[in-house]
Amino acid sequence: MSLVEETLDNLSIELPSWAFGNSGTRFKVFSTPGTPRTVQEKIADAATVHRLTGSAPTVALHIPWDAVDDYRSLGAYAEDLGVRLGTVNSNTFQDDDYKFGSLTHVDKKVRQKAIDHHLGCIEVMNETGSRDLKVWLADGTNYPGQGDIRGRQDRLAESLATIYQHIGVGQRLVLEYKFFEPATYMTDVPDWGTSYAHVSALGERAMVCLDTGHHAPGTNIEFIVAQLLRLRKLGSFDFNSRFYADDDLIVGAADPFQLFRIMFEVVRGGGLDPNSGVALMLDQCHNVEAKIPGQIRSVLNVQEMTARAALVDTGALTEAQESGDVLAANAVFMDAFYTDVRPALARRRAEHGLPEDPMAAFTRSGYQQQIETERVGGTPSSWGA
Amino acid sequence: MSLVEETLDNLSIELPSWAFGNSGTRFKVFSTPGTPRTVQEKIADAATVHRLTGSAPTVALHIPWDAVDDYRSLGAYAEDLGVRLGTVNSNTFQDDDYKFGSLTHVDKKVRQKAIDHHLGCIEVMNETGSRDLKVWLADGTNYPGQGDIRGRQDRLAESLATIYQHIGVGQRLVLEYKFFEPATYMTDVPDWGTSYAHVSALGERAMVCLDTGHHAPGTNIEFIVAQLLRLRKLGSFDFNSRFYADDDLIVGAADPFQLFRIMFEVVRGGGLDPNSGVALMLDQCHNVEAKIPGQIRSVLNVQEMTARAALVDTGALTEAQESGDVLAANAVFMDAFYTDVRPALARRRAEHGLPEDPMAAFTRSGYQQQIETERVGGTPSSWGA
Amino acid sequence: MSLVEETLDNLSIELPSWAFGNSGTRFKVFSTPGTPRTVQEKIADAATVHRLTGSAPTVALHIPWDAVDDYRSLGAYAEDLGVRLGTVNSNTFQDDDYKFGSLTHVDKKVRQKAIDHHLGCIEVMNETGSRDLKVWLADGTNYPGQGDIRGRQDRLAESLATIYQHIGVGQRLVLEYKFFEPATYMTDVPDWGTSYAHVSALGERAMVCLDTGHHAPGTNIEFIVAQLLRLRKLGSFDFNSRFYADDDLIVGAADPFQLFRIMFEVVRGGGLDPNSGVALMLDQCHNVEAKIPGQIRSVLNVQEMTARAALVDTGALTEAQESGDVLAANAVFMDAFYTDVRPALARRRAEHGLPEDPMAAFTRSGYQQQIETERVGGTPSSWGA
């Protein structure tokens, strides 16, 4: 299990600060006791996940949800808890001005406002030492004829170019795509091809972000992973899982085999190599399940599937593939998937001074009871703020 | 155009009170000036739509969003404005108790609470003279294993049976189905088959409600319409349109030809016959477009597609179908669809003392300016209340 | 593992004779050496699968592909090889007369021809002792307007009723549904609701057949399994798997977790109880992979997933479900799925005198080389004949 060891050593999963806050659907947001009121409390929860799993050393911020006056202090606070601040995510979808678009808006003033927001995010990155600016846009239209598809693309290209000029030498702009939602008829960055065309035009420090929940039904996601790694344009992942739409469920929950196939292509394409630059991040909504354990479970799922993926006997696989033996090739592949890696991972954790069962360790820790007791009053964090 | 005339005379479209309030996505709810603060203001808006179109004589209520102390007064208020109160829609998805289900909940107390809510709705119906209790459930689960699929069905059947016992002689229980959302893994009434099985078990006054946005991609909705009419179990429609999920766009906006095919099967199956009992209702969310004109446009879309559907030369169609002439049959069908019925409908409106162009008439009326001026202060209605 | 033992003891998988013949797509049918030329050779291949797995004791016939003069001799031949003849599948999709339908055709003569074909199949059943007549119809239309949806349903009901009158006391009519293909616009039995409505009208010996590849994208198949078991109308399965359309891949190959969830509901709903009457059949196309090993792999996949499903700690699951602990319930469920049951199943096989690894045993057996040598000349079996 040495390749597995090396692969797991390289595995590092970024947690999104907002996963610890409340989230929901257009029908209802259910709140839970202990929900963080501040970015500091979100970071504390994230640090707890890292303490128990050893694999989640960074926390992504969402601006303005996580805006503070002093980011250096925030960074120091995080480091005191054993984690670092990571990707900065922009937000141009919750201001009334953005009803009809942000970076694509017909009104130059609105576009400039959205551009300025991103420049502000870059300033945050300069303070926090973050490498990645992640741009996900809610831009799109709900009705045919509502907007000029072509004109919106041109304005998007122009806005992105302006932002990109401010991306520092060690920094990257990562452009996420999404098939639909909140826009219903057309989103302005609906597929990897569109993101790829834009980041290729921008330059070397612009990359694609692949959110596993943002595709049409039936899309072969691992193909896109392989293709983007081949084109050297896979910047980062937003991990989650889905049955139908952008369900934002725990990664691996809906289709574990798909996660296995994705991780196999990540390993195959060098995406876990130390210098690959591929960031693995969670982006999930724990609407009905407990949030901190939801994040722990997610980290474990990625870990377990990465171990399975690394277990594939690539020599035997190649041999079967080259001889046209479909069933043998598939069997080699499935053998790794069906192998129960959990005992070995538990031992590995023990060797690293981590709890063998992080889920059980969290329950035993009393952390949940503690935050339910302490976090009384104030406004629980959510997408609203 | 005499069949068309007769068909259009029978056409009556119910408006949902909530379409006049704010709605949105999990990302953002945009508000607009003039949004109603009360059920009375919603009814006033609906009455405006009816005054301009002549085809929307009833307004559906949503309880508790539209709860008032005195429903007889509310009915009188509506009649003063020229409309009547229609279907009563229950709501068991916004109370914290319903996080894990309502009529299907494992806890008998929660189930009883949900049953009692429906009995309360029946009392509202008794006051308002409404015929239909519409039951749409958000019940479902997000993760495999979260609930016992079979047990939930059994509890659902029991809860519905209890409610059905209180349905009066001239009343009906109408059970809506939905493929997904807000639940992501499983909804408890996901398809027409499930709704049909339950209402068949209940009795003659239980019917299926078909929401045009609640199906899997690629589903042939007009087939379901034809089948339910054949089985005498089509109770009502919730009209809207969608490109991907339950987008709740203006009916006919996403796929006008689909609406044509649906209305053709409604006419074919006798769904517009005076005694058919099929209720046609809108159920839409005007997230980015103006609300009252959005409803007017919807009524016009249904009217226009019904006219086109009634124009199909069924004699020629049958002849082509029976002779196996695929292209001739399709041509007869498409000829009706491609006919521009708008001038004839405008003339028809003039003959009935209605504005030829209800959209333009609304703009000219100054109604929007008036409500924007008058409706200041208070809380704009939304799904939240 | 005693529940698992009992469950596996009850597990019996029927093989389709046509899986051993050539199949393909509209683009190309690739042939392979050793393909059977006769039904006898298909049965010999099926018997080989049973000899190696111990779980596939019956072979389904397809008429007229497998038509012979003397079915009693054919049955004796099968029994000599250690298997029995099972379900009889009708075929009304390869005769020019059926271009526009069979049991639904507008022409009474064509309908009668299709009915007579089914009566012929019942006679075959009388000879072979088969219990089930499986009816899958290619009936449908490609263009809107091509056929009268409602009229086709009425004719279907009438035709089925005529056939059902000839179904003997110990026999059943099983009606399969399919979302699309070969018809593109509408199939006449597109969903379980339609099949359910028809078989309910027919009587107690009419049941629904669920083919796992015949649903819209995103459909929760295990829900349908649970529902049909609850309604006592699940007659049989056609097992296969798919990524996009009706791919007819090896069961469990595309989404092993889905197969696990389906088998869990089968067990949960009593579908493996000796008296349940639920028939588990494969229905697959081995277009690019070896056929006999493809069937062995399929039997093993069903066996392994059934073992995993039976491993679910239902006591712990219920407790977690009833306490609303989503993650705990999901964890109990996933723990069974992630358990590697293969070593235990290998031991179990050895205890039953079967090869521990049926795939390897087939390779070692020399059977493939033997049939490649012997089956020279003649016409390889395929869907064509």
Place this chain on the structure above:
Amino acid sequence: MSLVEETLDNLSIELPSWAFGNSGTRFKVFSTPGTPRTVQEKIADAATVHRLTGSAPTVALHIPWDAVDDYRSLGAYAEDLGVRLGTVNSNTFQDDDYKFGSLTHVDKKVRQKAIDHHLGCIEVMNETGSRDLKVWLADGTNYPGQGDIRGRQDRLAESLATIYQHIGVGQRLVLEYKFFEPATYMTDVPDWGTSYAHVSALGERAMVCLDTGHHAPGTNIEFIVAQLLRLRKLGSFDFNSRFYADDDLIVGAADPFQLFRIMFEVVRGGGLDPNSGVALMLDQCHNVEAKIPGQIRSVLNVQEMTARAALVDTGALTEAQESGDVLAANAVFMDAFYTDVRPALARRRAEHGLPEDPMAAFTRSGYQQQIETERVGGTPSSWGA
């Protein structure tokens, strides 16, 4: 209607020779009397479509289905009938060698064979004066693990580069993408992004081919049209329509509004400008409908939708878009769609000396009776040869 006039003058639709031959599904190919036996007879049928519509001046060839010894004679034959030979389509999916791929195959010999086939196609182009070599690949895999996704991409790139070296100055290589089928797990060119990445790497004379039936459910195709025109990489269309899979129905039959939106973006992006280089081709299968009228209907559908698209009042549309008036913008758009352009197009045909109703003119012409009488004996053309 002057813009419309100009737009229609620029509209030219290429017919596929194979649409006149038999086609079908994996279940059955129905044959029809009068089906061509030779490429000459296919061209004669295509010329008939052009004679009646005036808009289909070229015929695409498929090699080897349409292979002849003397292409110059074939070209002269076509010109005598009033049409020209157009795009050359390669075929690497019907030879046993290609079971596991062609340009992507692991075996260098098979790749070379597939490359050589394309070089042969270029020689045909040199003879016929064709501009475009269209490459559609059936390459892909059916099972996870069967092939190395990344390695296949690399080999594909290398093979394409070799072919591209032989593309002449006035010639183009057009690479088609397809979501699925015949491969079920992965196709090697599944989406426009992959095709775009490859043709961008090849050079200026390599372009993307967009087949309207080759997308995931819910894909916004007009967005891709707008994007590819913006990127100057839209080479050609394969027009058809679909409800579920790659149904290859008559263009516009399944969703006329979608065809309208596509043609609007084509016009908007300059795709009908004389120098745009965008080729509009049909690629359909008339499985149950008459073939020549099927092609006539298709040409008319494209014509009618182009006229509607050109009718959009772009000034009013832009104004509504820029003012954020969603309903007004949508109304401008829909007004053009709902306008019945058929009478004006009939007049236009009469002015050009064409029959007002090409469908009726075909019926009157007696052409079908003639070919049914003359084309007796021989083998009807089909995908097989």
